[in-house]
Amino acid sequence: MRFVSALLAAASLVAAVKGHWLGDIPHQGFAPFAGANYPVFRNVKDYGARGDGVTDDTTAINAAINAGNPCNKGCASTTMTPAVVYFPAGTYLISSSIFPAYFTQLIGDAAAPPTLKATPNFAGFGLIDGNPYYTPVLNWKAVNVFFRQVRNFVIDTTAIPPGTAATGMHWPTSQATSLQNLVFNMPATPDVVHVGLFMEEGSGGFMTDLTFNGGATGASMGNQQYTMRNFKFNNCKTAIIQIWNWGWTYSGLSINNCQVGIDMSAGGSSAVNVGSVTLLDSAFTNVPVAILTAWTRDSNPDTAGSLVMENIALNNVPIAVKGPGGTMLVGTAGSMNIEAWGSGHSYTPSGPVEFAGAVTPNPRPAVLLSNGRYYTRSKPQYENLPASSFLSVRSAGAKGDASTDDTAALQNAINTAVAQNKILFLDYGLYRVTSTILIPPGAKIVGESFPVILSSGAFFNDVNNPKPVVQVGSTSGQAGYVELSDFVVSTQGVQAGAVCIEWNLATSGTPSGMWDVHVRIGGFTGTQQQVAQCLKTPGNPTVNPNCLVAFMAMHVTTAASNLYMENVWLWTADHDIDDQPNTQITVYSGRGLYIEAENGPFWLWGTGSEHHVLYQYQLANTRNIFMGQIQTETPYYQPTPNALVPFKPVAAINDPDFTASCAGVEGNCAAAWGLRVIDSRDVLVYGAGLYSFFTDYSTACSTFSAGQTCQQRITSIEGSASNVNIYNLNTVGTREMLTRNGARIAWFADNVNTFASNLAVYKSG
Numbered sequence: 001m002r003f004v005s006a007l008l009a010a011a012s013l014v015a016a017v018k019g020h021w022l023g024d025i026p027h028q029g030f031a032p033f034a035g036a037n038y039p040v041f042r043n044v045k046d047y048g049a050r051g052d053g054v055t056d057d058t059t060a061i062n063a064a065i066n067a068g069n070p071c072n073k074g075c076a077s078t079t080m081t082p083a084v085v086y087f088p089a090g091t092y093l094i095s096s097s098i099f100p101a102y103f104t105q106l107i108g109d110a111a112a113p114p115t116l117k118a119t120p121n122f123a124g125f126g127l128i129d130g131n132p133y134y135t136p137v138l139n140w141k142a143v144n145v146f147f148r149q150v151r152n153f154v155i156d157t158t159a160i161p162p163g164t165a166a167t168g169m170h171w172p173t174s175q176a177t178s179l180q181n182l183v184f185n186m187p188a189t190p191d192v193v194h195v196g197l198f199m200e201e202g203s204g205g206f207m208t209d210l211t212f213n214g215g216a217t218g219a220s221m222g223n224q225q226y227t228m229r230n231f232k233f234n235n236c237k238t239a240i241i242q243i244w245n246w247g248w249t250y251s252g253l254s255i256n257n258c259q260v261g262i263d264m265s266a267g268g269s270s271a272v273n274v275g276s277v278t279l280l281d282s283a284f285t286n287v288p289v290a291i292l293t294a295w296t297r298d299s300n301p302d303t304a305g306s307l308v309m310e311n312i313a314l315n316n317v318p319i320a321v322k323g324p325g326g327t328m329l330v331g332t333a334g335s336m337n338i339e340a341w342g343s344g345h346s347y348t349p350s351g352p353v354e355f356a357g358a359v360t361p362n363p364r365p366a367v368l369l370s371n372g373r374y375y376t377r378s379k380p381q382y383e384n385l386p387a388s389s390f391l392s393v394r395s396a397g398a399k400g401d402a403s404t405d406d407t408a409a410l411q412n413a414i415n416t417a418v419a420q421n422k423i424l425f426l427d428y429g430l431y432r433v434t435s436t437i438l439i440p441p442g443a444k445i446v447g448e449s450f451p452v453i454l455s456s457g458a459f460f461n462d463v464n465n466p467k468p469v470v471q472v473g474s475t476s477g478q479a480g481y482v483e484l485s486d487f488v489v490s491t492q493g494v495q496a497g498a499v500c501i502e503w504n505l506a507t508s509g510t511p512s513g514m515w516d517v518h519v520r521i522g523g524f525t526g527t528q529q530q531v532a533q534c535l536k537t538p539g540n541p542t543v544n545p546n547c548l549v550a551f552m553a554m555h556v557t558t559a560a561s562n563l564y565m566e567n568v569w570l571w572t573a574d575h576d577i578d579d580q581p582n583t584q585i586t587v588y589s590g591r592g593l594y595i596e597a598e599n600g601p602f603w604l605w606g607t608g609s610e611h612h613v614l615y616q617y618q619l620a621n622t623r624n625i626f627m628g629q630i631q632t633e634t635p636y637y638q639p640t641p642n643a644l645v646p647f648k649p650v651a652a653i654n655d656p657d658f659t660a661s662c663a664g665v666e667g668n669c670a671a672a673w674g675l676r677v678i679d680s681r682d683v684l685v686y687g688a689g690l691y692s693f694f695t696d697y698s699t700a701c702s703t704f705s706a707g708q709t710c711q712q713r714i715t716s717i718e719g720s721a722s723n724v725n726i727y728n729l730n731t732v733g734t735r736e737m738l739t740r741n742g743a744r745i746a747w748f749a750d751n752v753n754t755f756a757s758n759l760a761v762y763k764s765g
Contacts (some may be wrong), residue, residue, distance in 0.1 A: 001621050006464070007594075008105075016599065018089055019111075020086065020110055020380060021072065021331070021385055021387045022086055022090070022107060022109075022110075022389035022736065023088050023674075025387040025392070026039035026395070027040065027151055027427070027598065028231075028392060028394040028718070029041055029082075029394075029399050029400075029427040029448050029451070030394070030401065031081060031429075032401045032403075032626070035068070035411070035419075036098070037068075038068040038081065039067050039114070040082055040083060040428045040449060041084050041086065042058060042064040042065070042084070043088065044057070044064045044085060044086065044087050046208070047064040048060035049061055049092060049106075050062065050327030051089070051091060051113075052090065052139070052388040053089060053092075053117065054092070055095065056094065056095040056119070057092040057093055058095050059164060059300075059664025061098050061611055062106075062695040064100065064745075065083070065100055065101055065104060067080070067082060067083075069339070070101035070102065070104060070463040071101050071102035073134050073283070074139070074140060074526075075102060075138070075140075075296070076144075077103075077146070078102055079147070079524040079577050080525055081101070082104070082428050082634065083103070084449045085105065085107070086108075086109075087108040087109065087110075087153070089113075089114055089116050089565060090110075090115070091114070092114060092116050093301060094435065095118075095119040095121065096124045096130070096220075097121065097124030097125060098129065099129055099132055100148065102145070103449070104148065105148065105149040105483065106128065106149070107149070107150075107152060107153065107409060109383075110152045110181065111383040111754040113152040113153055113154055114154070114256060115154040116128070116152070116154070116155050118166065119159060119160075119708075120161065122159075122160050122166065124158070125167060125170050125305040126170035126171075128168075128171075129142055130145075130150070130171045130172070131171070131172045131173065132170075135211070137538040138201065139738050140195065140583075141582070142173065142174060142201035142202040143173050143201070143613070144174065144577075145173040145202065146175055146176045146577070147176045147450050148178075149178050149486075150169075150179050150180075150182065150184070150518070152382075152464060153181075153183070155169060155182060155183065155185070156185045156470050157185070157194050158185055158214075158371045159450070160194070161640060162189045164166035164185040164761065166193075166195070167192075167195045167196075167197075168194070168200070169182075169197070169458070171197060171222070172199050172201040172223075173205060174202045174204055175205060175569045175571065175608050175610075175631070176518050176520075177204065177206070178206050178207060179207040179210060179379075181205070181381075182206075182211070182418070183210075183212065183535065184197065184212045184218070186215030187214050188214035188215070188235045189214075192214065192216050192218045193256065194214070194216055194217075194385075195217045195219075196212045196236075197212075197221065197433050198219075199220075199223055201221075201222065201630075202224065203221060203223065203224040204608030205225075205226045205227075206226070206566065207226070207227075208229050208379075208604070209230050209378055210228075210231050210232070210237070210565075211233075212236055213234045213236075214234075214750075215236050215237070216236070217236060217237065218231075218233045218237050218240060218258075219239070219240050219241070219631075220244060221242060222245060223245060223248075224245065224247075224468065224689065225245065225247045225248060225687070225689040226245070226606075227247075227629040227687070228249070228250050228251075229251040229376055229561065229605065230251075230376065230378070231250070231252070231253050231254070232253075232255075233253070233255045233261075233296050234254070234255070234258075235257045235515070236258045237258065237730050238259060239253075239261050240261070240262045240263065241266075241462075242277065242592065243273070244273040244274060245275050245276070246275040246689055246730045246753070247278070247500055247687050247728050248276065248277050248278065248629070248688045249279075249280075249686050250279045250688035251279075251373075251374065251376070251686070252260075252281055253282035253284075255282075255283070255289050256285045256286060257285070257287070258287050259289070260287070260289050261287050261289065261290040262463075263650055264293050264305065265279050265305075265324075268360075268437050269323075271300050272299050272301070272304035272754070273306075273754060274304065274754070275304060275410075275730060276305075276306040276308075276344070276687075276728040276730060276758050277308075278686050278687045279291075279307070280373075280686055280704075280747075281310075281311050281373040282313070283315070283317070284313070284314050284472065285312075285315075286315070286316045286317075286569075286571070288317070288318055288319065289318075289319045289322050289333060290311075290314065290319065290320050290321065290331065290747075291320065291321045291322070292318050292322050293305050293322070293323050294324060295343045295344070295356070295706050297356070299470050301754060302598040302752045303344050303717060303758040304753050305344075306758050307321070307344065307471070307750050308340070308345065308359065308727040308728055308760050309338055309342060309361065309760060310339070310686075310727075311337070311339065311361070312337065313336075313426060314331050314332070314335065314337070315335050316333060317337075318330075318669045320338065320341075320534050329341055333507065335541040336674070339361045340358065340360065340361035341413045342357075342358060342359050342727075344759070345750070345758070345761075346359070347745055347763070348521075348761065348762070349459035349764055350745070352746070352751060352759065361543065361686050362723075363682075363686040363723055364642050365600075365682045366600070367600065367624050368682075369603045370544050370725050374626050375603055375626075376603075376605065376606075377564055378484050378512070378566075379486075379513075379515035380483055380485065380513075380515075385423070385476060389509045390423050390424075391416060391420065391422045392425050392426045393419045393424060393430070393431070393721070395637070395703075396409060397409040397412070397413070397432055399558075400427065400428070400429015400451065401430065401432075403432060404432060405432060406431040407432075407434050407437070409433055409665075410453070414438075414443055414445070416441070417443065418442045418443050421442075424445045425442065425446060426445055426448060426451045426486075428450065428451045429452075430451070431452065431453050432455075432492060433456070433469065434457040434459055434474060435459050435467075435676050436469065436470075437449075437453060437470050437471065438471050438474060438483070439471065439482055440473070440479020440513065441473065441478065441481060441482065441505065441763040442482070443484075444483045445487055447485065447487030448489050450487060450516075450518070451488070452490050452520075452526070453470055453486045453488070454487050454491060454492045454526060455489075455491045455498050455500075456582055457493075460491065460498040461495055461496055461497055462496070462497040463496040463528065463551060463647070465497055466495070466497040466498070466551040466552065467499065468487050468493070468502035469489055469498055469499065469500050470500065470502070470705055471502045472504060472512075473504030473505035473560070474504065476557035477558075477559025477560065479508065480507065481507050481510065483512065483513050484514045484517050484624045485515040487517055488517075488520050489501055490519065490521055490524075490527060491521055491524075491527065491529070492526065492529075493527075493528045493549075493550070494530070494545070496549075498552075498557050499552045499554075499739065500521070500552070500570075501517075501519060501552055501553070502554075502559050503556045503652070505560055506561045506562065506700065507560075507562035511562045511601075512562060512564065513564040513566070514563070514568045516567050518568060518569045518570070518571065518572050519570040519571065520569075521549050521550045521551045521573060522572060522573040522587035523548075523573025523574075523587070524535065524551050524576045524578050527550050527762070529573075529585070529587050530576045530578065530585065531579050531583045534546070534585045534586055534587050535586075536585055536637065536697060537586065538696050538698075539640040539642070539719075540640070541640045544731070547586060547587045547588055548588050550590065550619045551647070552589075553570035553591065553593060554570055554571050555594050555596075556593075556594065556595040556597050556602070559597065560597040561597060561599055561601070563603075564603045564605075565603065566606060566607075567606045567607070568607045569607070569609075569610075570592050570593055570607075570608065570609040570612075570616075571610050571611065572587060572589040572611035574610075574633075574635075584697065586697055586737075588613065589612055591612050591615060591647075591655070592615055592616040592632075593612075594615075594620070594653065595605055595617075595618070595619050596619075596654070598600075598621060598622060599622075600623050600625055602625045602626070603625075603626045605628045606628060608631040608632065609630070609632055610632060611634070611635045611636070611649050612672060613645075613672060614643055614647060614655055615656060615672055615689075616632035616633075616672060616673065616675075617675045618654065618673070618676045618677075618678070619678065619683060620678040621677070621678065621679050621680060622678060622680045622683075623683075624682050625680070625683045625684070626684055627646040627683070627685045628686045629686065629688070630675065630687070630688050630689070631689045631691075632675070632690045632713070633691045634672045634693075634694070634711060634733075636697050637694075637697060638668070638672065638691070638711070639695060639696070639711075640696040642671065642673055643656075643672050656673060658670035662712075665704070666707070667709060667713060668710065669713060671711035671712070673716055674688075674690030674692075674714040675714075675716070676715075677717045677724050678721065679718070679720050679721060680724065681721065682722075682724045683723070683724045684725055685727065685729070686727065686728075688726060688728070688729045689730045689756065690730070691731070691733065692710035692731075692732060693710065693733055694733075700734055701733055708749075708757070709733075710732075711734050712732065712734070712736055713735075714731055714736075715729065715738045716738075717739070717741070718765060721764060722764060725763050726759075726762040727760065728759075729759050729762060730753065730757070731756055732755060734748060736748070737757055738762060
């Protein structure tokens, strides 16, 4: 009887779920600056798509994308016309490219990912063309393409003749973008010339859970920096072609039955275009050459083509690394594991030493690992839950119009969802709050096309008494677990005391997580921190008091623990996204990400922190931290004024005091730190791009010919820090790449790379 009851219950659940919850729930997202009838959510079947594998659905899909006139051809950027374009399960036949608009998410049924299948006569640059060439240049400036996602699709070019050029997806984009759960199916014939994923420009970025079957090339990519994990390549001629980069981190690659694993030889030995690659926790099986590189001891530039590998499994891989002169690292006809190997410049802890060979692997704290690899977890999509498991914040009374005080309604909705064991669905909107929003243990919150929690008012405006906008856990060390995904925290007007996110939670067991949760401060409609209020003033060090917009982006407090962060961008805007020329602005946010939790563990996969006054990342008295390809930028206005203005250093939170530390130091020393590590241990950085492009809004300082004079120092390790190790540190515009207790460790001119300076391996000793 119990068995029969269980079967009936299971059948009832399957019947209740039917389709993906995202297609079944009511959609009440409201874009307050796009007009009352603007559709945030679009189901392609409502626009005529059939998904039957027979009907040409191209026109219907593009109609769904363009409903309401979002930012597409000729538009620079926007936050005013968000969209989720949803594809139920099915096979969607397309004969030309799909063109997703700016601030648009393409999302397939996560439980049964739909197929986009090209017709034999397909015409276009990618079944999904994320940044078209309507003219000889990209429609959107690639380094300004933010807040976009594509997930849960099979992209199929197998009907296109193998010898006809075809691309599955064209994706030149930047921060706060993501690809997740995609399968690229291509012919696997000797004459095939298909490419799965192509990307030629941008400043990314994050991708995860992509599979490439067949094709001439799985992924052919060039971008400033990226974090990519859990990619599978099966029967491609070449799995990855690295066109160019400054820094790239790959983790969890599985490359099988390909002729070449990663080809990073772009440009050849005479002029290498690939800056650096960091590869970890990956496997190659039946691959004649795992890595093809152009690095030599005479590389031009000196450190171009830097490579660091750690924990790499080889199965029937005769050549592990091949350079212009032949085999650099012998593989095996059987099985072997590369503990750590690299080529480039090392500092262990002094240098530079040019090397090509084995590296002492990082001591990996067990608490950071799962089955011998660094812990990873993809963003939950709740694909097995019915629509009844979700509670809408708009149904709970919140308006999301950027002007109504939604504090009580939002807090009540969070509390109700936790009490009812439901997931809170944050329908799109700008939810203005005038006091702290508390996220208690047990909360699960998922947003629709990056809704915004927007602080406002006097409560957040006392620089001497900072207050969190979103507080996870009521007190530091409160026990519990949460999941947060796909929303933005920001501020409105003057908010000199706003801490956008305060993380207090101490989680045991499975880590709590933040996926695609961003802090976006200033520069968009609704913030009152745009061109009209905070236009840049080059040459004028006077601070506009109306443009003090945040005290800190994110604070992880002393007793917090066990937090997983993936694709989190903590951005103080350098330009107005909703101004069509993308005019630069000056707004002041005091601090980026501050972690002072005593024990960890913390994982930062594909995170960035930009344009904060004092620092972008600061770690103090903490431990057990993994960082994968962090990325920073110094504020463009510095040193006019410098980093001591307008936020005075606060000793209680270990703020840097540039007056003391810069005594006797030449150049622009009082500039924001990219990464500052104080009295911390077991900090393991697998790729870092720390950039300083401007002095007082001029880029003349950022080139090697100019002496990289934008700022003097950018990476600091201080006090009793130990086991602080960095692979592939890339700096731009900075003379002293790395300092230890105020003493210079690495000098830019000793480590010239493509545009950045690079050191491949630093061990703190």
